Amino acid sequence: MSFLEQFIKQEIATGLVIIVVVFLRLIVTKAVKRYSSSYAGIEKRTNLVIKYINLLISFLAIISLIVIWGVQTSDIFITLSSIATIVGVAMFAQWSILSNVTSGVILFFSFPFKIGDVIKIHDKDFPVEGEIIDINAFHIDLVSPSGERMVYPNNMLLQKGISIIQPNSEGKGFTD
Template identity: 35%
Template sequence: MMVKVGLIVLLVVAYVVLSRLLKSSIALLGHKKAVNEVRITYVSKMLHLGMTATFVLVVCLILGVGYGQLAIFFSSVFAVVGVALFAQWSILSNITASLIIFFGFPYRVGDWVKVVDKDDEVLGQILEISTFHVIIQRLSGDVVTYPNSLILQKAVVRFENKEAAQAMSQFVLPAKPDELPPTP
């Protein structure tokens, strides 16, 4: 019994240390990549939730809860969550893509980019990268919300500045706002 208590105390200490290390590492990486504070908080919370679930699982195993009992519990939870999110699978893929974008996306807020899409030109400046989508303001001033899962599937071209982006645009912008073409 004392061994179990000792292991649990050791596990709690390790959990607290790893939790603080994870939070500070994500904050450091986020500041290095010039990521929005809200985004850093979201990513930190998502990874902290996964670490907490692992902690609870390990504590249950130390306390002697059998693999069969844990398997039944987790399969029940996953079945309920799976049914609840079946129609919303894109939410899970966008959250996963959000983590990938945080750690590996080579573009930052403020960059001028073009998402290569055959149906529509999405060319503009990245205003925000959130949990579910990337917000891009087009040259015309329109704002596009592009889902995280789709932006990982498309080629993205980064431009040095606004002038370089305008040079690659398929659309010609008028010099003055009063010269806009008539809408049909």
């Protein structure tokens, strides 16, 4: 019995998984772009969210292929729990990175502000006011009224009170 005949079911299932992954990626990309098209200035965030979702789809496809090709489910769970433990310990030391990425995704879907908005961050010890010039996965870039460029972490944006000041509320923005 040849290899092709011996594993025909697995080969067909693998082909179906690949087709599903391609279609899911296309559908998700179109859906996220359609959702973000009504908001100006968020192209970078749109591409970032698409990358995150595509990574999740790829991860699920790999798990599906492992199951299709006969790896025991208990072995998968043991491996995944070991990986999760190692990643958890490593991320505990780097919780701010994970927190900033998660906050970046939350900010993408909630759209509390956009590039060009002037915001005031109500921090008791260090209040910040500036115009948003860029929004990234980990932080936003601000320009203060005096022209100073500031970087503010996304997780702090969700923890502090923020006032959105219209750029033309006093007749001018901070940058030209």
